[in-house]
Amino acid sequence: MTEHPTVAIVGSGPIGSAYARTILETLPTAHVVMFEAGPQLTQRPGASVRNIADPDEKARAREMSQGPQAGSFRESLGIPESAVVEGMFTARQGTHLLDFGGEGSAHAPTFPAVAAATNVGGQGAHWTCAIPRPAFSEKIPFIDDDEWEDLISTAEALLHHQAAAFADSPIGGAIRSLLSDEFGAELPEGHGVGTLPVAGDPQPDGSMLWAGADMVLGPLIEEGTDESTRFELRDLTLVRRIEHEDGRVRGVTVEDLRTKETSFVAADLVVVAADAFRSPQLLWSSGIRPEALGRYLTEHHVVISTVSLDGDRMGALITDEQLSAELAHRAVHAADPVAAVNRIPFSEPGHPFSLQVMYAENPPFPLDPESTEAGNRWGYVNMGYGVRKHPRAEDGVRFSEDELDYRGFPNMTIEYALTEREETEIAEATRRLERAGAALGTFIATPRLLPNGSSLHYMGTMRMGDTDDGTSVADPYSRVWGTENLVVGGNALIPTANTMNPTLTSVALAVRGARKAAEALGAES
């Protein structure tokens, strides 16, 4: 090892960025080179696409993130034109389906909505920025509470956490009040109806600058800082292989997707944060195959509905002037219409679900103009119940020995099934959603379960554990069992059954892994 240890990071999403920032700030001699298969979308690397005001620019940035589904940009992103897209499900804008139906598509008939983003900032350039803390059995059992508190608050600071965003929205307050009347008595103290914590910076005009990987990178992408001189980000550079021998990683082989040239980059530490499917795929393809790799896949299932708010009940809680003032404010910030986001968090034993309730002036689909709910001036809410998936080795991704995907990696087949445990909780969540809807107004879309994979929060495929017993891929500091200097990051590390948005937890785990890795690199060099 040299005096200046080099760290190679695969993937530029919030997790790779948290590793880069923590290592460079902790170890002043370290250098980080970050490889990202997708293109840089914004001048500030990794910024949230939601902050782009111009609709055409925003649409372009989203299309460029869509890998094999990037349409006219596909070839310029190094994706063969032959990757034809005929998926029966449509991916969320900015993401691409893994099972897109063309040549080299993954096979995921039981997890059809599974999607990824391929761009600087990863999915973190497109995310909704909800950052609730995990609670009760969602937490990692082998990290003690004091350390966890420090890790999760550090993660919140990295993500520019806002605890009470939208708390002063009168509409949001009225919705909370109606939900509290319905559910409050059943919920434990401190886990009642509240606002959803989000990641971003409130602006003086009342709008939000949403957080992306850019905010996590912070000083690494500010001109003139010491950290920026030790940080390099290479976009459109695909890591093809992790090179290793005798349990020690030597570096990575990368392909420049612009020139198609392949080269070796030596590294003292490799961090793989390339999402919950492509990270295990890269490890497997590089011959690193712990038994649990790709297994124990979980997400949280989502039961959704849309409700037209009841004018009488809302009108009893807020005045006409308050409604008009809030609508006038929202009209000015039409580019990003999220105003009031409320939730009921996970708690045990009473509420092993998370409910998110988003206000909108208009329903997400056209209503029959004759309908009594059309044009409701009190607005609508889109609500989703997150239901956990209990981890099982049977659920997961397998990699083919002889079939390649559109990128030339061993192709993926995802196997996944809901069991009676999940079906029972989904049925209970549906009943609670019916109660929530009745408390708020009239359903214009009754509760329905979204197809598997819709959450975009995929966990467990590189789960961490406290012993190397074949049921985990990484140790409690995210180091792959049996290797010395290979660290993995992302939602895939989360070993528990979860109902909530996982990025905050994954950033906290990244901070822990990065501190440990920096300590080891410092000691060795």
Ligand code: FAD
């Ligand atoms: P990613 O952000 O997925 O980044 C991984 C990167 O690795 C990608 O850019 C990919 O191109 C790159 N990569 C893959 N393979 C290679 C390779 N071989 N070489 C080089 N690069 C490679 N989470 C929440 O907690 N709250 C939310 O409200 C929320 N809302 C969401 C809404 C949407 C629309 C989406 C798409 C996601 C949402 N998420 C949310 C999920 C959140 O964005 C992810 O949890 C987070 O981005 C994961 O970070 P990551 O760094 O692990 O992976």
